[in-house]
Amino acid sequence: MNAINDFDDALSTIACHAGSLQSAEFENSDPIFVTSSFSFENAAQAAARFSGNEPGNVYSRFTNPTVRTFEQRLAALEGGECAVGTASGMSAIMTLCLGVLAAGDHVVCSYSVFGSTINLFKNILANFSIEFTFVDLIDLEAWKGAVRPNTKLFFLETPSNPLTEVADIGALSALAHESDSLLVVDNCFCTPILQRPLSHGADIVIHSATKYLDGQGRCVGGAIVAPEAMVEEKLIPVMRSGGASMSPFNAWVFLKGLETxxxxxxxxxxxxxxxxxxxxxxxxxxxxxxxxxxxxxxxxxxxxxxxxxxxxxxxxxxxxxxxxxxxxxxxxxxxxxxxxxxxxxxxxxxxxxxxxxxxxxxxxxxxxxxxxxxxxxxxxxxxxxxxxxxxxxxx
Ligand SMILES: Cc1ncc(COP(=O)(O)O)c(C=O)c1O
Known part of the structure; x- marks a missing residue:
């Protein structure tokens, strides 16, 4: 048994501070913005905010300051550009698929993923003409052999749930990129404290915040860590219209969870x-x-x-x-x-x-x-x- 205790202290600092907001009350703990909508100074400002011509909050299904603090803190911990908070880990996976895939696309996925992920892919998204091939997590040849001209995404968990198999993220990222596919890693078991998939070549990280990010079994939530352009162009539109948003209260619980x-x-x-x-x-x-x-x-x-x-x-x-x-x-x-x-x-x-x-x-x-x-x-x-x-x- 090797004991590895090479924890990155800088991550603890990021976990306590990244994305923090302070209101005019100078509170020392992040505030919770429990509001469904935001008001405007006048009708012209409302129109400008709705059209996107002026930055700022409109409605908590689109953006909320507490959710944004959680997103910025998690993105910083994962070493990513941006994050999107979602209502659950499963809605993070669904939002990602709706954002980056279209009918006719193909996904290669490990057999060793969470049961609901297999169900979402095999029994729900497959009904929308998205194709899935399942392979052995640690068999690189199987991943390679599964690639088709329409492959867009590789999806895996490492370590896997529940058998703790470990995939070589660097090798799979090279393989995914050969076919212009995105490598998505569900980092639920490790969290960024133990593993930062983006630093090994993954393109997107998924989280069930319900697990270690909360850490005390209180709230259901999830997140997608992805490049800024993908978040802006592909994921925010799905969040705005699909509505799998994280609640501000849950975001606050998660961002306090990140601190410890x-x-x-x-x-x-x-x-x-x-x-x-x-x-x-x-x-x-x-x-x-x-x-x-x-x-x-x-x-x-x-x-x-x-x-x-x-x-x-x-x-x-x-x-x-x-x-x-x-x-x-x-x-x-x-x-x-x-x-x-x-x-x-x-x-x-x-x-x-x-x-x-x-x-x-x-x-x-x-x-x-x-x-x-x-x-x-x-x-x-x-x-x-x-x-x-x-x-x-x-x-
Ligand atoms: C590895 C993994 N990914 C995703 C999920 C789904 O997360 P949630 O329950 O927050 O929807 C789970 C839930 O157990 C999980 O273990």
Whole structure:
């Protein structure tokens, strides 16, 4: 087990300050602009703002100062030009697809993505004549072989949910760019504290802010980090008319979450590393999935590409679904829920929850069996988590 603690201190400073606004009241914490619309000095100004001839806020579906602070802070953390806050992680993916794809375009996507992403692509966007090919995340030849003349986008998560497979972002970016395609990375598991996909050649970063960016399991939200021209020309028009906007209150929760992101992620990593190493030694467990383990197939790549290995650990129990459910039901400190990235540790049975709508065939292909359990390690004392796991495994 390698411990990597090479966290970038400058990111902590950006996380506390980027995009901050101060009103005439000189408050020290960012204000929340809870307003659906903005008023104008006169009718001419209203007309100028609506037409875009004069910059400024019009309506919170289009822009809101608190959402803008969150967007600027996240873009700065990811090293990107711009960000767009959205109502959820899924609406970030949908808004991006509606903005940059058209009927007849083709997308190559990893099998190892969140279940709802597969559903959105296969069962919803495919109805609008967008074509999808799914490939093995770590098989570069498969990505290459899937490219068609109409390919516009490569989509992946790394590390993947829930099996923590790690993709080579640099190699996939070179491949995507050979066919003039955009490389999109869902950076939910790492956050910019552990991995900045744009610095490895990705074009766009997706976030489910619901996870570590909030970090306390309070709000649903998402974001797209993208070049300014793409945001202006392709994404804002979809936001304005499609309306998958982030609420100002949620944006405030997320931007306050960003202020503590670095320190939280460091602790999630330390505790998850301890839990993964312990799980590996247990007889009742067949296999542990965590990129920090030396026997993880992409451990070296993860060590080069990431500043740490994250807070999610998955493992297979020695037994069937009933055995997995028994272990889950016996845990006391872990909440049984589909979320991750919370201060509270979470246990999930992916096959019957987060990935239950994925066909059994696709689940089998991506290695999500009935014996698989996913843990999101929270901020509790790691020894307490180990004691809880020990009693649950011996149940
Ligand atoms: C990797 C990943 N991407 C996207 C999403 C979707 O995010 P949201 O639930 O905020 O819509 C999730 C949700 O679990 C996720 O795990």
């Amino acid at each position: 992101l670095s320190i939280r992620i460091q602790q999630h990593c330390r505790a998850a590393g301890t839990v993964a190493a312990w799980l590996e030694e247990q007889d009742q467990i067949k296999r542990v999935y965590y990129p920090g383990l030396a026997n993880h197939p992409q451990h070296d790549l993860a060590s080069r590409q990431q500043n740490g290995y994250g807070g999610v650990v998955a493992f297979e129990v020695d037994g069937d679904r009933d055995r997995a459910w028994r272990v889950i039901d016996s845990l006391r400190l872990f909440s049984i829920t589909g979320n991750l990235g919370d201060t509270r540790s979470i246990v999930t049975h992916p096959a019957t929850t987060t990935h239950s709508r994925v066909s059994a065939e696709d689940r089998a292909r991506s290695g999500i069996g009935d014996d698989l359990i996913r843990l999101s390690i929270g901020l509790e004392e790691p020894e307490d988590l180990l004691a809880d796991l020990a009693q649950a495994l011996s149940s």
